[in-house]
Amino acid sequence: MIWTIIGILAATLTMFSFVPQIFRSLRTKSVKDVSPVTLFQLSSGVMLWMIYGIARSDLIIIFANLVTLVTLSILIFLYFKYGLPAGREGG
Amino acid sequence: MIWTIIGILAATLTMFSFVPQIFRSLRTKSVKDVSPVTLFQLSSGVMLWMIYGIARSDLIIIFANLVTLVTLSILIFLYFKYGLPAGREGG
Numbered sequence: 707m708i709w710t711i712i713g714i715l716a717a718t719l720t721m722f723s724f725v726p727q728i729f730r731s732l733r734t735k736s737v738k739d740v741s742p743v744t745l746f747q748l749s750s751g752v753m754l755w756m757i758y759g760i761a762r763s764d765l766i767i768i769f770a771n772l773v774t775l776v777t778l779s780i781l782i783f784l785y786f787k788y789g790l791p792a793g794r795e796g797g
Numbered sequence: 798m799i800w801t802i803i804g805i806l807a808a809t810l811t812m813f814s815f816v817p818q819i820f821r822s823l824r825t826k827s828v829k830d831v832s833p834v835t836l837f838q839l840s841s842g843v844m845l846w847m848i849y850g851i852a853r854s855d856l857i858i859i860f861a862n863l864v865t866l867v868t869l870s871i872l873i874f875l876y877f878k879y880g881l882p883a884g885r886e887g888g
Contacts, residue, residue, distance in 0.1 A: 709852035709853070712845055712848055713845075713849045713852075715845050716843075716846040716849050718842075719838055719839070719841050719842030720838075720843060721842075723835050723842055724835055725835075726835045726838065727831075727832040727835040730830070730832040734829075736829075737830055739821070739822070739825060739828055739830035740818075740830050740831060741817045743817035744816075744818040744821075747811075747817065748811060748814035750810050751807050751808075751810030751811030751812075751814055752807075752811060754803055754804075754810065755807040755808075757803055757807070758800060758803050758804045758807050758857075761800035761803065762800070766849075
């Protein structure tokens with residue numbers, strides 16, 4: 707029971723962790739310090755975690771990663787909306 | 798077996814997902830578009846995931862979140878090293 711609460715707390719914190727980043731990017735309309743590699747790598751990983759959660763029949767893992775994936779997709783959309791900075795080297 | 802591989806892949810991708818962000822921040826010495834709220838919220842969540850993994854005796858969850866926590870700590874250090882941008886409103 708206590709571990710379920712810990713799991714729900716962990717899931718809530720991590721799955722909404724990119725919401726402040728979304729609001730910051732929306733406000734500043736600047737994403738040049740954000741690494742696109744991090745965004746794509748994390749999205750791929752989160753997608754696999756979701757599949758892993760399905761295999762383990764762990765609803766918390768499935769749901770948490772689904773929400774994270776949605777917020778990361780919004781962030782990737784914003785990354786391209788606010789444009790690739792001039793002279794970027796990637797990373 | 799296939800799920801263990803999926804889990805290891807998921808863990809590898811997510812636990813090292815902030816490494817590109819670390820290198821980008823080191824190169825540009827600028828972190829003003831990175832949300833500190835996201836960094837702290839994610840670190841707290843990842844810490845709780847680690848505790849959850851210990852409760853579920855899931856070594857992949859424990860190890861993946863431990864590595865993520867280390868990389869996030871480096872990023873938080875860099876965030877403060879490269880200074881809080883002037884006139885920041887938080888978020």
